[in-house]
Amino acid sequence: MPEWEPVIGLEIHVQLKTRTKMFCRCEAGFGGEPNARTCPVCLAHPGALPVANEQAIEWTVKLGLALGCAIAPRAVFHRKNYFYPDLPKGYQISQYDEPLCTDGRFVVPGADGDAEVGIVRAHLEEDAAKTIHVGGATGRIVGAAHSNVDFNRGGTPLVEIVTRPDLHTAEDAKRFLQLLRQTIVELGISDAEMEKGTLRADANVSVREVGETAFRTRTELKNMNSFNHIARGIEAEVRRQIELWESGGEVVQQTLDYEVKSDTVTPRRSKEEADDYRYFPEPDLVPLEPASELIDRLRGELPELPGARIRRFEPKLGLASAQVIVSGGLSSAYESLVDAGVPERDASNWLANEFSALGADPGQIAIAEMAKVLLIPGLTRDARREATAASISDGFSAAGFIDRVAVADTSELEPLVERILAESPGQVETYRAGKQGVLGYFVGQVMKETGGQADPKVVNELLLQKLGS
Amino acid sequence: MAISRDDVLHVAGLGRLDLSEDEIGRLEGQLNAILEAVSKVSELDLSDVPPTSHPLAVVNVLAADEPRPSLPLEDVFANAPARDGDHFNVPPSAT
Amino acid sequence: MIDTLRLTAEEAMAMLERGDVSGAELRAAYRAAIEARDPELHCFLTLVDGDACDGVPIALKDVIGTKGVRTTAGSKILDDYVPVYDSTVAERCKAAGLQLLGKTNTDEFAMGSSTENSAYGPTRNPWDLERVPGGSGGGSAAAVSAGLAPWALGSDTGGSIKQPSALCGNVGLRPTYGTVSRYGIVAFASSLDQVGPVARTVRDCARLYGIISGRDECDSTTVEVPPVELPKTVDLEGIRVGVPTELNEAEGIERGVAEAVRQAIDLAAELGADVGECSLPRSVEYGLPCYYLIAPAEASSNLARYDGVRYSPRVDADDYYAMAARTRNEGFGDEPKRRIMLGTYALSAGYYEAYYGQAQKVRTVIGQEFADAFERYDVLVSPTSPTVAFPLGERTADPVAMYLADVLAIPPNMAGLPSMSIPCGLSEGLPVGLQLIGPQFSENRLFAVGHALEQAIDFDTVPERLR
Numbered sequence A: 001m002p003e004w005e006p007v008i009g010l011e012i013h014v015q016l017k018t019r020t021k022m023f024c025r026c027e028a029g030f031g032g033e034p035n036a037r038t039c040p041v042c043l044a045h046p047g048a049l050p051v052a053n054e055q056a057i058e059w060t061v062k063l064g065l066a067l068g069c070a071i072a073p074r075a076v077f078h079r080k081n082y083f084y085p086d087l088p089k090g091y092q093i094s095q096y097d098e099p100l101c102t103d104g105r106f107v108v109p110g111a112d113g114d115a116e117v118g119i120v121r122a123h124l125e126e127d128a129a130k131t132i133h134v135g136g137a138t139g140r141i142v143g144a145a146h147s148n149v150d151f152n153r154g155g156t157p158l159v160e161i162v163t164r165p166d167l168h169t170a171e172d173a174k175r176f177l178q179l180l181r182q183t184i185v186e187l188g189i190s191d192a193e194m195e196k197g198t199l200r201a202d203a204n205v206s207v208r209e210v211g212e213t214a215f216r217t218r219t220e221l222k223n224m225n226s227f228n229h230i231a232r233g234i235e236a237e238v239r240r241q242i243e244l245w246e247s248g249g250e251v252v253q254q255t256l257d258y259e260v261k262s263d264t265v266t267p268r269r270s271k272e273e274a275d276d277y278r279y280f281p282e283p284d285l286v287p288l289e290p291a292s293e294l295i296d297r298l299r300g301e302l303p304e305l306p307g308a309r310i311r312r313f314e315p316k317l318g319l320a321s322a323q324v325i326v327s328g329g330l331s332s333a334y335e336s337l338v339d340a341g342v343p344e345r346d347a348s349n350w351l352a353n354e355f356s357a358l359g360a361d362p363g364q365i366a367i368a369e370m371a372k373v374l375l376i377p378g379l380t381r382d383a384r385r386e387a388t389a390a391s392i393s394d395g396f397s398a399a400g401f402i403d404r405v406a407v408a409d410t411s412e413l414e415p416l417v418e419r420i421l422a423e424s425p426g427q428v429e430t431y432r433a434g435k436q437g438v439l440g441y442f443v444g445q446v447m448k449e450t451g452g453q454a455d456p457k458v459v460n461e462l463l464l465q466k467l468g469s
Numbered sequence B: 001m002a003i004s005r006d007d008v009l010h011v012a013g014l015g016r017l018d019l020s021e022d023e024i025g026r027l028e029g030q031l032n033a034i035l036e037a038v039s040k041v042s043e044l045d046l047s048d049v050p051p052t053s054h055p056l057a058v059v060n061v062l063a064a065d066e067p068r069p070s071l072p073l074e075d076v077f078a079n080a081p082a083r084d085g086d087h088f089n090v091p092p093s094a095t
Numbered sequence C: 001m002i003d004t005l006r007l008t009a010e011e012a013m014a015m016l017e018r019g020d021v022s023g024a025e026l027r028a029a030y031r032a033a034i035e036a037r038d039p040e041l042h043c044f045l046t047l048v049d050g051d052a053c054d055g056v057p058i059a060l061k062d063v064i065g066t067k068g069v070r071t072t073a074g075s076k077i078l079d080d081y082v083p084v085y086d087s088t089v090a091e092r093c094k095a096a097g098l099q100l101l102g103k104t105n106t107d108e109f110a111m112g113s114s115t116e117n118s119a120y121g122p123t124r125n126p127w128d129l130e131r132v133p134g135g136s137g138g139g140s141a142a143a144v145s146a147g148l149a150p151w152a153l154g155s156d157t158g159g160s161i162k163q164p165s166a167l168c169g170n171v172g173l174r175p176t177y178g179t180v181s182r183y184g185i186v187a188f189a190s191s192l193d194q195v196g197p198v199a200r201t202v203r204d205c206a207r208l209y210g211i212i213s214g215r216d217e218c219d220s221t222t223v224e225v226p227p228v229e230l231p232k233t234v235d236l237e238g239i240r241v242g243v244p245t246e247l248n249e250a251e252g253i254e255r256g257v258a259e260a261v262r263q264a265i266d267l268a269a270e271l272g273a274d275v276g277e278c279s280l281p282r283s284v285e286y287g288l289p290c291y292y293l294i295a296p297a298e299a300s301s302n303l304a305r306y307d308g309v310r311y312s313p314r315v316d317a318d319d320y321y322a323m324a325a326r327t328r329n330e331g332f333g334d335e336p337k338r339r340i341m342l343g344t345y346a347l348s349a350g351y352y353e354a355y356y357g358q359a360q361k362v363r364t365v366i367g368q369e370f371a372d373a374f375e376r377y378d379v380l381v382s383p384t385s386p387t388v389a390f391p392l393g394e395r396t397a398d399p400v401a402m403y404l405a406d407v408l409a410i411p412p413n414m415a416g417l418p419s420m421s422i423p424c425g426l427s428e429g430l431p432v433g434l435q436l437i438g439p440q441f442s443e444n445r446l447f448a449v450g451h452a453l454e455q456a457i458d459f460d461t462v463p464e465r466l467r
C-alpha cells in the first residue's frame, strides 16, 4: 500500500462590513425587508452605473498587507459574464488578471515550526443576491415550484482569497482558516462568521503518493459552513480519492457538495452551459492605483498579527493553549488578567475552560475584579463557578468571595478522614485489594461532610497517607 | 476562422437566445460575413502595443462609504413581471 | 405666430425672458407642429402632456431614461418600461427649466444607422419621406429639422448623433468621452457611448452642451469640463485646419458629398485658416472593424440584464434559463441579436486575444495617429457620412453595407475625441454634413470653428419641401 499525501488549497470569500454596498450606496449587511435595500444600480435597471466603495478598497488593501501580499500599483475590475437570477446585471463585477493583492504568505504556527501557506491573490468583487427556492415535492432545488429573489445582499463587497495548495491535512486547513478568520476579525473589516455566511470557504483537494512531485486531478469541495465541516469534508474527499486510485480508478475534475448527515461528498448538478465567463475590463469603472502614502498608512495601522501573538504566548502557555487563547479571541482578556497579576497558566486555563463554557463575550469581563478572584488561594469550586458566571455582569465585585476559601487545615480534616475510613471497612478492603478507584468515593464522602468546603488536594493527600499505613 | 452552426448554437446558449431554426441559419451567414470584415484587425502586428480599454486616463474614482436612501418598494417592483410578496418571483433555477 | 421651423432655442430663450411668449404658448406651438407633421415622419415614440418646467422645450432620444416617462430604447423588451429614476442629463435639463416634449425614435438600443431597426417602425427624413433620417438618433434629428423641437439630445456610440444630423441638415455634437454623464442612459457600448446635443445652430449646440456636461458622481468615467464659451468670432485667423486624406478620399464617398465638403474647406481658407493635408492611415482602414468588435462585445454584456426577472415583459417557461432565453429572443430584434452573438463570440474562450484584445490595441494605434495629427493641426475636417440620406430599405438586408454608413464618423469616437457635424451644403437636394474633429476637451474650439463656417456657409436648415 503506497502512502498518500493530500494536497489542499482553499478559496475563501469574506463579506466586508462596510456600511454600504460595493458599487451603490444602499445599506449593506443583515436586516431590512426583502428588497428594501435596493436601487437602480443593484437592481441593474437600464442605464444604472457602478461607483466603487472607497472603504472596501482600503480594507482589501489592508487585508492584503496582513496576508503579506504585494499591493498592485494598478488594479482593474473585470466583468465575469453568466446568467443567474441572483446576478441582476448578467455579470459579476470582479477582478481577473489585475487583482489588488497578489503573492502573499500566511504563517500558521505549528508544533514542528511555522507552516507557511502561500496566498495566490486577494481580490475584490460583489456578492450575489439571495435566491430562495420555494415549494417543490422534496423542497430540493430541482423540484422547486419557483424561486424568490431578494436583492438586498446583492452587491455586498466580497474579498476572495485564493491560497496555494500548501496544506496537507484537514486539521491544518482548519487551523489555517481559524487563524485567518481571527486575523480578519482583528483587522475590523468583517465579522467573518461562517454560520452567517460572511465567511465562506471552498477547498480544492487532490492526493498524491508521498514523494510524487506532480499534482493529480483535483476536485472542488463546496457547501461546508463550519470549520469542523470543512475538516470533515476534506477528510471524506481525501478518503474517496485514495480509494478511487487504489481501486485502479481515476479522479475526475468536478465540483462536489459535502453532505454532513451522510458524511459523504456528492457531485453538483452542473449548469447546462459550460462555463465561459468572457471576462473583459469593466468599462463603467476606472482603474485603481493605490497611492504609496495610502499603503504606508494602512501598513502602519496593522495590529500585531495573531500568528505572531501565538508565538509570543507559547513560552508560557505551550503551543496548544496559546492557539486556543489567540484563535478563540481571548488574547486581550488574557493579557489584561496577566497584567493584573494573574499567573499566565491560571489566566489561560480559566479563560479557555471555565469562561469559554459560558459562551460569553470576553470583552465583558470585569477584569480587575476577576483577577482578584483568581488570586484568592484555595477558593472553593462553587465560589469559583459563581464568580465566573458573575464576571460579565456589571457591578461584579471580588469582595463577596474572599472568605469562601476551602478548608485546607489538616488538623481539622484528619479526624474526619479517620472517622470515614473507620466507618467503611469494606471499601478500605477493596482499595487495599488494588481498586484505586475507591479513593474517589472517600474524597466524595469528605467533601459531603464538609459541605464542599474541604480542599480536595489536601483531602487526597490525607487519604493516601492514611490508607498507605 | 468561419463560424459553424455549432458555434452559433454554442454562442446563442452563452447569450441566452432561444433562436428559431431560420434565425440560426440566417445568423450563420451574416456572422461569417461580418467576422470576415472585422477580422481585418488581425492583419496588424501589435504585439508591443498596449490595449486601450478607456479613452480617458482617469484613475481612483471612488465614493465615500455613506448610505443613501434606497428605492421605495413600490418603485422596486414597479416594472416587475412577477412578484411574490416582497420578492421577485422567477421560474425555478438549478444551481 | 411662432415659426417652429426657424425659431432657434436661443431666440426662444430670449422671447421667454422678455415675456413675449409663455412656456405654455411655446409648448403649444411645438405640439401643433408635431400633430401636423409627426404622423408622416414618426419622430416620437412617446409624447409628454404637460411638464413641471416651462422653459424652452426639448425632445430626448428614447435611450435617455426619464423618471415616470416610458423609455423603450426602441425595443420591445422595454415596451412597458417606465424608469423609476431620472438620467443625469434629464435631471440637468429639468434643472435648466427645459420642458420635455417627448421621447424620440431610435434604432433598437441605438444599434443602427437608419432608425429602421426601431421595433416601433422607422422615422422618415423631413427632406425626402422616402429616405432614412440616419441613425440611430433619427428621431431627434428629424424632429429638430422638421421644427418639431428646437433642439434635442441624442447619443453617439458609432456616429448616432453626427450621421443623422448630417443626413437631416442639423448641427450635432458628439462630445469628448467622459464630459457628459451616461448615468440613466440605456447602455449600448459603455466605453464609447456619449450623449450630445442636436440643434439647428452651433450656438444652440454649445448652450445645450453647457447644460448637460460636467462631472457626475454617479458616472465614474466623467470629468470636470472647461466652461463653455458661446462662439462669436466669424473668422478663422490662425486656426490650423487639417484635411486627413483617408477620411476625405475613402471609397464610397459620393462626389456630391466630397464637392460640398471641398467648398467648405475652401471657405475655411478664405476665413483665414491655414489648411493642410494630413494622414490617418490605419484609423480609417481599421477603425470600422475595431468598432464592430468592441461595441458588440460590450453590448453583449450590457444587454445581459434583460432576462425577464426585474422588468420587461416575460415569456414564461418552467425554468429560469428557458424563461430568460425565450424572453430575450422575443424581446430583442435582429440587430441586437446579431450584436449579442458577434460580441459573445468575440469575447468567448479562445477568441478574446484575436478579436476584443486586438481591437483594443487598434484603439491605441488610432488614438496615437490622431494625437500626431493634432501636433500640427487644431481641427481636422472630413465628410460626416460618405453619402447623403439613402432610400428606406436600401441596406436593411445587408448589415455590412449598413455599417459602412459610419466609416468616417467612427475613427474619432474610438479615440474618445469630440467631433461635430455641421451642414455644409446640398447634394442631390439633400443635406451634406461636414465633420469637425478636435483633441479631447476642445469643444470650445469646435464651436468657434463651426460657428464661423456656419455663418460663411449660411445653410438653410429648413427642408425645401417644408419651406
Ligand SMILES: [Mg+2]
Pocket: A094, A125, A160
Ligand atoms: Mg469569486
Ligand SMILES: [Zn+2]
Pocket: A021, A024, A025, A026, A037, A038, A039, A040, A041, A042, A043, A155
Ligand atoms: Zn443599491
